[in-house]
Amino acid sequence: MAKKVLVLAESRDGALRNVSFEAIAAAKEISGGGEVFAVLCGDSVQSLATELIHYGADRVITAENEKLANYTPDGYFQTLKQIIDDESPEAIVFGHTSLGKDLSPRLAARLESGLISDVTGLEQAGENTVFTRPVYSGKAFEKKLISDGLVFVTIRPNNIAPLEKDESRSGDVTSVSVDIKDLRTIVKEVVRKASTGVDLAEAKIIVAGGRGVKSEDGFKPLQELADVLGAAVGASRGACDADYCDYSLQIGQTGKVVTPDLYIACGISGAIQHLAGMSNSKVIVAINKDPEASIFSVADYGIVGDLFEVVPLLTEEFKKVLV
Amino acid sequence: MNIFVILKRTFDTEEKISVSNNKISEDSAEFIINPYDEYAIEEAITLKDAHGGTVTVVTVGDEDSEKELRTALAMGADQAVLISNEDLDSQDQFTTSSVLAAYFKDKEYDIILGGNVAIDNGTGQVGPRLAELLDIPHVTTITKIEINGTTVNIERDVEGDLEKIETSLPLLVTAQQGLNEPRYPSLPGIMKAKKKPLETLELDDLDIDEDEVEAKTKTVEVYLPPKKEAGKILSGETPEQVKELVSLLRNEAKVI
Numbered sequence: 077m078a079k080k081v082l083v084l085a086e087s088r089d090g091a092l093r094n095v096s097f098e099a100i101a102a103a104k105e106i107s108g109g110g111e112v113f114a115v116l117c118g119d120s121v122q123s124l125a126t127e128l129i130h131y132g133a134d135r136v137i138t139a140e141n142e143k144l145a146n147y148t149p150d151g152y153f154q155t156l157k158q159i160i161d162d163e164s165p166e167a168i169v170f171g172h173t174s175l176g177k178d179l180s181p182r183l184a185a186r187l188e189s190g191l192i193s194d195v196t197g198l199e200q201a202g203e204n205t206v207f208t209r210p211v212y213s214g215k216a217f218e219k220k221l222i223s224d225g226l227v228f229v230t231i232r233p234n235n236i237a238p239l240e241k242d243e244s245r246s247g248d249v250t251s252v253s254v255d256i257k258d259l260r261t262i263v264k265e266v267v268r269k270a271s272t273g274v275d276l277a278e279a280k281i282i283v284a285g286g287r288g289v290k291s292e293d294g295f296k297p298l299q300e301l302a303d304v305l306g307a308a309v310g311a312s313r314g315a316c317d318a319d320y321c322d323y324s325l326q327i328g329q330t331g332k333v334v335t336p337d338l339y340i341a342c343g344i345s346g347a348i349q350h351l352a353g354m355s356n357s358k359v360i361v362a363i364n365k366d367p368e369a370s371i372f373s374v375a376d377y378g379i380v381g382d383l384f385e386v387v388p389l390l391t392e393e394f395k396k397v398l399v
Numbered sequence: 400m401n402i403f404v405i406l407k408r409t410f411d412t413e414e415k416i417s418v419s420n421n422k423i424s425e426d427s428a429e430f431i432i433n434p435y436d437e438y439a440i441e442e443a444i445t446l447k448d449a450h451g452g453t454v455t456v457v458t459v460g461d462e463d464s465e466k467e468l469r470t471a472l473a474m475g476a477d478q479a480v481l482i483s484n485e486d487l488d489s490q491d492q493f494t495t496s497s498v499l500a501a502y503f504k505d506k507e508y509d510i511i512l513g514g515n516v517a518i519d520n521g522t523g524q525v526g527p528r529l530a531e532l533l534d535i536p537h538v539t540t541i542t543k544i545e546i547n548g549t550t551v552n553i554e555r556d557v558e559g560d561l562e563k564i565e566t567s568l569p570l571l572v573t574a575q576q577g578l579n580e581p582r583y584p585s586l587p588g589i590m591k592a593k594k595k596p597l598e599t600l601e602l603d604d605l606d607i608d609e610d611e612v613e614a615k616t617k618t619v620e621v622y623l624p625p626k627k628e629a630g631k632i633l634s635g636e637t638p639e640q641v642k643e644l645v646s647l648l649r650n651e652a653k654v655i
């Protein structure tokens with residue numbers, strides 16, 4: 077049965093986030109040939125709309141309003157609610173991002189609908205779409221479906237492949253004006269800490285350091301390796317708590333959840349809260365001087381040794397083969 | 400101030416997990432207060448110390464959840480409420496938040512604190528869902544909160560960036576790691592907790608019709624990931640290991 081599907085697209089620093097393209101691909105599958113339309117909110121987002129069509133959206137609705145410059149639950153809620161009332165979608169897909177996690181439950185409560193969060197895969201089973209999601213800090217998985225009413229899901233970044241970009245695709249871009257009433261929470265200031273470069277959640281390769289890195293300077297060899305590989309640098313809570321790096325680099329249950337093709341863990345012991353954020357990575361390399369460290373239990377390749385010796389050698393070796 | 404904490408009893412995911420009959424096996428599992436809810440309890444007690452009032456912890460769970468409620472009382476909460484879910488055939492986040500909303504309907508509350516996510520089911524839905532059902536604002540993943548009168552200043556973690564928010568009471572917030580360091584229950588705290596009020600409510604007491612809160616989602620399968628083959632621990636002199644690793648990543652894993 078063909079479904080009409082709404083995708084909430086997100087932008088950051090004036091560019092669309094990859095997870096929005098992945099959400100379009102998920103929506104296409106859920107739609108079973110129905111229509112997929114993307115919604116884009118902000119103070120100035122019009123110019124981004126066509127890219128969503130190139131990635132497979134059939135059309136785009138933009139909502140521009142100065143009150144949407146920063147995300148607030150009320151501003152986005154009112155906007156989405158208005159569009160949902162007008163369009164009556166049968167399914168909704170958000171990214172499982174900070175914004176998606178904050179807004180989707182509130183909207184689901186108002187729509188009296190189920191919501192399946194943090195989806196990493198989907199498949200069709202007869203009339204239904206069945207969604208896979210990790211549970212128990214990534215130690216197990218469950219398959220779920222919505223048994224009643226609206227299909228509403230959030231998808232984990234970097235798990236569902238986007239469609240090939242095709243600039244010949246075309247579709248309507250329309251804008252709606254929203255009358256945003258009283259905002260009960262006001263964003264006074266946003267202190268940017270996350271480094272600009274590669275978004276950790278979307279990085280293909282991550283070099284991560286833990287308490288074993290021993291100092292702020294200790295991150296330098298990791299950064300050099302990352303530069304050679306075009307990778308992003310991440311960290312464990314241990315390294316953040318010890319002030320070796322900023323919390324914005326933290327990977328894990330409390331930090332970013334990542335699924336790169338390659339994750340290189342240096343001086344990280346592998347606590348469950350850390351594994352919850354990276355154990356889905358396609359290939360994991362562990363470098364740790366303790367052969368008993370639990371990180372080795374999830375690693376595909378391990379080197380037992382001193383990271384300060386191993387990492388610079390790795391950088392040199394990659395430099396040689398990657399020229 | 401009327402301060403409430405919504406608390407979940409969860410599996411300790413540091414423990415080994417096994418699956419039987421399409422369910423995570425509860426035999427020999429360890430249960431704990433969801434770690435993020437400990438931050439919420441600690442913050443509730445701190446707010447009470449600063450502003451006066453009472454701290455009430457509320458959970459929807461089975462009778463065993465009394466243990467986690469007693470721990471919260473031992474930390475310093477004043478009273479606890481256990482809403483029994485034993486009459487429910489199915490329960491998802493829609494159910495849990497609807498049951499909690501029915502409880503809060505006729506209560507006076509200034510602030511409700513919860514965890515940002517439960518470590519077992521891990522959706523982070525219950526807080527914002529409840530706020531919507533109560534028609535109050537919410538702020539998730541908070542790392543700092545200051546209340547002056549009815550004005551509330553909050554810092555929250557947004558994917559590593561820090562957002563400063565101004566809002567007002569009544570309010571629901573969810574705790575992120577970094578908000579505080581939860582205290583351990585003291586021995587006198589544990590003794591006192593035994594005498595603190597713990598009320599048990601049935602769904603009937605809240606005028607809830609089970610059909611109306613029936614889950615909207617269905618779990619069709621629970622499984623453990625295929626056992627990963629033991630990773631390859633390289634051997635030899637370090638430079639040889641490094642060469643081998645680079646070659647494996649390029650030729651075997653094909654990720655570079």
Ligand SMILES: Cc1cc2nc3c(=O)[nH]c(=O)nc-3n(C[C@H](O)[C@H](O)[C@H](O)COP(=O)(O)OP(=O)(O)OC[C@H]3O[C@@H](n4cnc5c(N)ncnc54)[C@H](O)[C@@H]3O)c2cc1C
Binds near residue numbers: 331348
């Ligand atoms: C509620 C809660 C949420 C949490 N959330 C997160 C989270 O999101 N992310 C997270 O990472 N943690 C999280 N934690 C913390 C987690 O439990 C661990 O404490 C943390 O991950 C440990 O960091 P680490 O591995 O860097 O440090 P350690 O456990 O101290 O490990 C350091 C490792 O470095 C190795 N080492 C030392 N020197 C060298 C060297 N020269 N060369 C090679 N190896 C070396 C050691 O053998 C050791 O294995 C959370 C905890 C709680 C309670």
Ligand SMILES: Cc1cc2nc3c(=O)[nH]c(=O)nc-3n(C[C@H](O)[C@H](O)[C@H](O)COP(=O)(O)OP(=O)(O)OC[C@H]3O[C@@H](n4cnc5c(N)ncnc54)[C@H](O)[C@@H]3O)c2cc1C
Binds near residue numbers: 512
């Ligand atoms: C008998 C039984 C059957 C179940 N069947 C299903 C099922 O079919 N489908 C399904 O999805 N889940 C099922 N569950 C799981 C349960 O419904 C969810 O775990 C619960 O709704 C909370 O969702 P969450 O774990 O995602 O919490 P989150 O939304 O991640 O929790 C965030 C915060 O909300 C608060 N909170 C969460 N749960 C509670 C609670 N129970 N009481 C008070 N505060 C709470 C806490 O502050 C917590 O930190 C079942 C549970 C039981 C006991």
